[in-house]
Amino acid sequence: MKIQKINCHNRNTIICISVDPKKQKTSQLPNFSKNLLEKMPQLEHHFCDNDEKRDFIHELEDTEMAHAFEHVLLENIAINDKSAKCISATTEWNWQAGPRYYYWININYDKKDVLKKSLHQTWQLFNSIMPK
Numbered sequence: 658m659k660i661q662k663i664n665c666h667n668r669n670t671i672i673c674i675s676v677d678p679k680k681q682k683t684s685q686l687p688n689f690s691k692n693l694l695e696k697m698p699q700l701e702h703h704f705c706d707n708d709e710k711r712d713f714i715h716e717l718e719d720t721e722m723a724h725a726f727e728h729v730l731l732e733n734i735a736i737n738d739k740s741a742k743c744i745s746a747t748t749e750w751n752w753q754a755g756p757r758y759y760y761w762i763n764i765n766y767d768k769k770d771v772l773k774k775s776l777h778q779t780w781q782l783f784n785s786i787m788p789k
């Protein structure tokens with residue numbers, strides 16, 4: 658997983674990440690969702706608007722790695738910025754029009770210092786549970 662680009666404008670930030678095809682979905686890595694929930698149990702209470710209408714805890718077992726990254730980033734922002742309320746984000750991709758294995762996380766949050774710290778923490782958490 659690699660952070661390719663970060664664009665901030667107005668109230669929004671767009672983070673472009675690319676993933677390893679073998680680690681593209683959480684279901685490709687044994688125990689990934691279990692390990693992630695152990696490190697960050699707050700994820701259990703996340704609201705998630707996904708196509709299958711699944712709770713996030715079930716969605717996490719088989720979803721795009723970038724989508725899991727989005728939720729962990731939101732949680733880290735909420736931990737770092739107690740004044741942040743109702744932060745939301747979406748994860749999108751279009752491999753027909755854009756590069757393959759690239760995802761765009763669009764987040765309605767613009768405090769650059771908090772975002773930078775939260776991104777770093779999210780990155781570290783993912784690295785700690787990703788098999789090398």
Ligand SMILES: [Zn+2]
Nearest residue numbers: 704705706724
């Ligand atoms: Zn979601």
